[in-house]
Amino acid sequence: MGDTTVAEVLAELAALEDPKVRAVNEKHGDDHGVNLSKLRAVAKRLKTQQDLARQLWATGDTAARLLATLVCRPKAFEQDELDGMLRGARTPKVHDWLVNYVVKQSPHAEALRLAWFADPDPVVASAGWALTTERVAKGPAGLDLAGLLDVIEARMKDAPDRLQWAMNHCLAQIGIDHPEHRTRAVAIGERLEVLKDYPTPPNCTSPYAPSWIAEMVRRQDA
Incomplete structure (x- = not known):
């Protein structure tokens, strides 16, 4: 799956969108409608792809950013890069996953x-x-x-x-x-x-x- 494109991944995430999931998430300030178990399954298939992770993060889409935290290589980010990512992570789940799955594994923690x-x-x-x-x-x-x-x-x-x-x-x-x-x-x-x-x-x-x-x-x- 090394040649997966951002467009393909975004299309897959869009297909997983569930209005009921979104309604529940929005009560907690999270603007996405993808079941997290299904999101993790996508990440498991994609495996680690640092370039793809950066591109997914750059979309600003919440589901894409959650996926990015799962397929990235935490130690590959520079300190300033992580600082900028954290300051741009305004929804609770993206913020939480970025801290727990990426920053805590970083040499810059x-x-x-x-x-x-x-x-x-x-x-x-x-x-x-x-x-x-x-x-x-x-x-x-x-x-x-x-x-x-x-x-x-x-x-x-x-x-x-x-x-x-x-x-x-x-x-x-x-x-x-x-x-x-x-x-x-x-x-x-x-x-x-x-x-x-x-x-x-x-x-x-x-x-x-x-x-x-x-x-x-x-x-x-x-």
Whole structure:
């Protein structure tokens, strides 16, 4: 499939468009109507094609950009290129997949984390916080966890939704993975009450940090 063209892929994605899927996605701010399992099947067939990924991203089409994150070679992007891509990724799913499937696999992840963390654009900053949460979980050496809790305590309550969500995830991750900070993390969550009333289906873990921390620690200790 090395000679697949952008036009062929866009035609295939258009054929997969489902109005019901689009209606559900639009409630979450995502403007595409392609079932993600079907999108992943297309990616699996195409395999890794960096040039095609860049061309798909350049279309600006949400489904094409999601596909681009699955067929690209994350380590092939330059830091400035990823920065520009992130700043142009305005729908939640594209932003999420770009951070999780591409930036986290990039040798530039730490430099971008530092660049984005305090960015004045809350959507960009949320990516910095997502990368910080990854560090909290997998590589906390060198992070000032108490300092992160200070920032969360001061700013999370009034942060815009996407940034608030990312900060809350970081708060929970600190509480889950670092027992020495757990009591304070829970106390911050209880005082701020961010996402306390978030509708959570049965058998799912609430994103409310004190509940989330308690459940994950219970599983670790089980």
